Amino acid sequence: MNRRVVSMWFPRLASDRALRLRPVDGPFALTWKQDNAERLHCLNAAAERQGLRRGMTHAEARAFCPDLQSRPADPQGDRHLLHVLRRWATRYCPWVGFEGADGLVLDITGAAHLFGGEAAMLADMRQRLSRAGFSVRIGLADTRGAAWALARHGEGRAEPGRPLEALGGLPVAALRLEAETAIALQRLGLRRIADLAAVPRANLARRFGPGLLMRLDQALGRQAEEIAPLAEPPHYGVRMSLPEPIGLVGDVMAGLSRLLERLCEKLAAQEAGARELRLTLRRVDQDSRQVDLRLARALRDPARILPLFERGVREVEAGYGIDQMRLEAIAVEPLAAEQVCHVAPGDGARLDDLISRLGTRIGLENIQRFLPADSHVPERSFVTAAAAFSAPGGSWTSLRPRPLRLFAPEPIAGAGPEAGPRPPRRFRWRRMSLTTARATGPERIAPEWWLADENWHRGIRDYWQVETEQGRRLWLFHTPQDPGWFVQGEFA
Structure with missing residues (x-):
């Protein structure tokens, strides 16, 4: 089975996001301050039809198009939107990664038949994104490089096993080359990928180095290129099922001690500390009781956390007994590793524990x-x-x-x-x-x-x-x- 890769490019991701929040009729652009000047960062289709382009100063753009409306760009909001789109794209396949700041790459190998074939899948992608207000260009090929080239320079679908037929007529810049390399190739008369593929490899390597051949081989499938999906954030939760129901405070605290040791091991592996913990106690009658603990500082020391739970555990009504315990860190902060020594925690640690104890009664904010x-x-x-x-x-x-x-x-x-x-x-x-x-x-x-x-x-x-x-x-x-x-x- 040939590997099949889809590349999604959102050429107006930032402006589409801004217009979804506050629609505007007519030319529109987002501005970004660069080199002490306001420059156009992302434009809608109406602004591009007026001859405006990215990188143009805002004053120059207003001279060409007096009706231009603009807002400041929000790169952080754009990154968050791309993360949202990545999660949405997992409906088509589990392997979805980022392609720069405005694109996604999907490995749909073996998944197209679930949507009626590749053509139906691409049509479904375009329809859903267009309905949501996003401009998108999609490429489908055997390799990541070929799909990237089709999305940004051709928008189409390459037949399995024949990438050069689909890429031959595209410019050499479609190989994800540096701008200087692409210009140098064009000066030599190598304007298309087909022209480049016909030149002896030794001459290309001697003149432009191994990077050019690597990009060409990646696009034609001669060299593998991975698609790394975004790793899911770690889940900090542990559970214990009890063979017999328990109801004594000492028994619950003993079980909680074991859960804390396992949870703190997970936190230590990620160099993180818990700021808010939730203990869920499931009773025999299927009802549950929760004990929340908010800490003054991020911690992953079971010996310091366990006594802070005691007051909340004592207030729990066990009923006919508790048969399951679950401990989860619902708020986590980075916590770097510390030097281990025989000295007891300093005054700062004792003060944090005191604040946590008082906070369980009157609230940390008070x-x-x-x-x-x-x-x-x-x-x-x-x-x-x-x-x-x-x-x-x-x-x-x-x-x-x-x-x-x-x-x-x-x-x-x-x-x-x-x-x-x-x-x-x-x-x-x-x-x-x-x-x-x-x-x-x-x-x-x-x-x-x-x-x-x-x-x-x-x-x-x-x-x-x-x-x-x-x-x-x-x-x-x-x-x-x-x-x-x-x-x-x-x-x-």
Whole structure:
């Protein structure tokens, strides 16, 4: 049985995707910034009929076609679409791989009869893709190279065992050659693949090297070329069926320990760690109970994960017994291998375990930490982030000392406009009468004018460190433009 290969080329993959989301009538193109200029990345058929081409600058294209509509290109979205099309193409055969950034290659050997023959299969492919709004060109031949050439330079079907008859009239560029090699061959008068096949091989190898002959042999079937399908992502799940139902917490934890060892071996083989685990316990009455565990950090250490499950397992109602256990990692992150040593986990590991334990009760999102932010404004000098999804970093250093406690500005009583730019001698704050013993300052802070903030509508602030005779160490500021005194923080 001859090997049969189909090559699908989507010449307008990016623009077809964009127009599926938001249809446009008339010329349309996606733009991409290259060499400090906006250039056309992908065009629809109407734009090509206007004489526009890929690589043309956007300004030049608008001069040729004033009605041109454009949007920025989204390469990541295009790659995702190609993955979706690859999964769809497995309906025709299991061996489907990528052919560059805009094509697919299928090994349909022995599968065409399921669709009524090769012609019916190709017609079904074109019909379904056209109905979905995709432009496609399809080639079918005995080899991957011949199918690629037919899809991009001829669009047709080569009869089994006779690839040269279908490829002979195509240009030499259809052999997937470098542009310089194709131009050099054309200058020598070798414009078609048939002309190239008639030249002695020794002369071609001496002039152009072995790469040219390899591409020619791959297209004509003299040299094999593999089709590597995209590997399916690994599945991180293990299962255990029990000969007798169990119901004690200790028995369930013992079974879970065995499942964790097997699951962590799979994770270690892929250098991955679990962030979210799900334990499914099937009861004798065919009902199931689930125990979900979300971890503060990616882990694959059974000894650290097992105790975190105990609280959830204790809350499970076993009924008449549990006869099957399934453990699955439903959220996985890369986790590089670490050096094994005899030292116990450091403080970071213990903190992560503590966050995971608390997160099972109140939710990981509710455990937050403060992180420094790049801003001289006190209110914006920090941000809060979920501790499980962030890492401590940055620096809290400042040119001037900052209070340990920071709160919204609170006006003080007894300091009117006549108090002046220095801290008042006596004032009231939070129903306390305070007397200034020593004041250090001022430190002038201006608002960030590029951000709208109602809290800074009074303008600049002059901050003072005030030590009171009553023992309070406060952070006061004065607003010269709209005179007033406020307390915003308290030192330890």
